[in-house]
Amino acid sequence: MFNPMSLRKKYGLVAVVWIVILVAILVTNSFLPPLVKENFELYEPYEYSQMYLENESYRELIIEYDHVQGREPSREAMDLLEKRVEEYTSKEVVVSKIDETIPFTENLNKIYDEDDISDYQDRYRSHQREDETIVIHVLYLDGVWKENERALGLARRPSSIVIFKDVINSLVLDSNLGSEDVEQAVLVHEFGHLLSLVGVGYESEHEDLNNPHHCDESEGDCVMAASVEVKGGDYDQEAPPNDFCHLCRNDLEYIRGKEEPFGFVYMITYAVMAGEVMIGAVMSVTVIFWKKRGDTKKNTTDHYELPPYEVKDRHIEGEEIPRREACDHTDYDHYDQDEYERM
Ligand SMILES: [Zn+2]
Numbered sequence: 033m034f035n036p037m038s039l040r041k042k043y044g045l046v047a048v049v050w051i052v053i054l055v056a057i058l059v060t061n062s063f064l065p066p067l068v069k070e071n072f073e074l075y076e077p078y079e080y081s082q083m084y085l086e087n088e089s090y091r092e093l094i095i096e097y098d099h100v101q102g103r104e105p106s107r108e109a110m111d112l113l114e115k116r117v118e119e120y121t122s123k124e125v126v127v128s129k130i131d132e133t134i135p136f137t138e139n140l141n142k143i144y145d146e147d148d149i150s151d152y153q154d155r156y157r158s159h160q161r162e163d164e165t166i167v168i169h170v171l172y173l174d175g176v177w178k179e180n181e182r183a184l185g186l187a188r189r190p191s192s193i194v195i196f197k198d199v200i201n202s203l204v205l206d207s208n209l210g211s212e213d214v215e216q217a218v219l220v221h222e223f224g225h226l227l228s229l230v231g232v233g234y235e236s237e238h239e240d241l242n243n244p245h246h247c248d249e250s251e252g253d254c255v256m257a258a259s260v261e262v263k264g265g266d267y268d269q270e271a272p273p274n275d276f277c278h279l280c281r282n283d284l285e286y287i288r289g290k291e292e293p294f295g296f297v298y299m300i301t302y303a304v305m306a307g308e309v310m311i312g313a314v315m316s317v318t319v320i321f322w323k324k325r326g327d328t329k330k331n332t333t334d335h336y337e338l339p340p341y342e343v344k345d346r347h348i349e350g351e352e353i354p355r356r357e358a359c360d361h362t363d364y365d366h367y368d369q370d371e372y373e374r375m
């Protein structure tokens with residue numbers, strides 16, 4: 033009897049098809065969104081911030097410093113940034129590296145525009161995000177930023193910081209502060225912007241309305257305030273704040289736990305998964321129908337393949353075996369199968 037066997041086979045095959053489809057769906061769901069985002073740079077700002085805050089995807093953070101000759105980062109500033117990274121992220125390994133020295137151009141009034149900065153970053157940045165490592169690139173320049181000559185630093189999301197060391201030096205020139213006091217604050221401030229502070233891609237109640245993406249310091253001093261105030265003369269002042277206020281720390285916790293809203297990347301992912309389900313359905317139908325036709329054909333073949341020796345066994349010497357007997361037997365077998373099929 034062939035039908036019970038083929039039924040089992042049929043359903044077995046369909047089960048295998050759906051197991052394969054299920055695995056494909058799981059793989060698509062976990063690997064397609066990051067693949068699409070990675071290749072088309074479709075990460076939201078807070079998603080990059082999460083890469084810094086969490087340890088899951090990248091357990092090591094390299095902070096690479098490249099600087100124009102004579103504009104080295106101060107040890108105090110580098111140490112403080114490393115300390116803040118350790119305080120606010122879950123990174124297992126944090127490495128600060130002074131990488132390359134950019135030749136001094138002797139142009140004291142050097143003015144950098146966006147293209148100049150991009151060009152320097154392309155030429156001097158040696159480390160990229162890969163495997164388990166994420167990178168923050170810090171560029172120390174002489175001169176000023178074209179858009180705002182009073183700018184002390186810039187955050188260029190997702191992973192670059194620019195520090196205008198000459199502007200910092202000139203700011204503290206007539207004060208009791210050391211340039212490292214301001215440099216530390218600027219470095220941590222720009223790092224805060226890479227972490228999406230304040231209100232980059234999310235709503236923050238303490239965002240400074242006059243200076244977007246900065247802290248209004250409504251509950252105390254904060255490194256994310258829009259400006260650094262330095263008084264000249266003999267005035268005995270404290271170094272500018274170089275830590276996040278508790279409201280900004282709450283924001284960091286919010287950013288860390290922020291879930292991805294349904295967007296373009298998920299539309300693509302769900303479309304691919306729907307396609308996989310369709311393939312599964314088409315394959316199942318094909319298996320079911322193909323098997324049915326195959327069964328009928330197979331039975332017919334079996335019906336005619338009655339072994340000749342069976343006839344021989346029944347042969348009594350001197351007696352002519354009627355060929356019909358074999359046919360009867362075969363017919364019966366065939367009939368039996370028909371009965372089964374009708375059940
Ligand atoms: Zn800022």
Ligand SMILES: [Zn+2]
Binds near residue numbers: 247254257
């Ligand atoms: Zn703040």
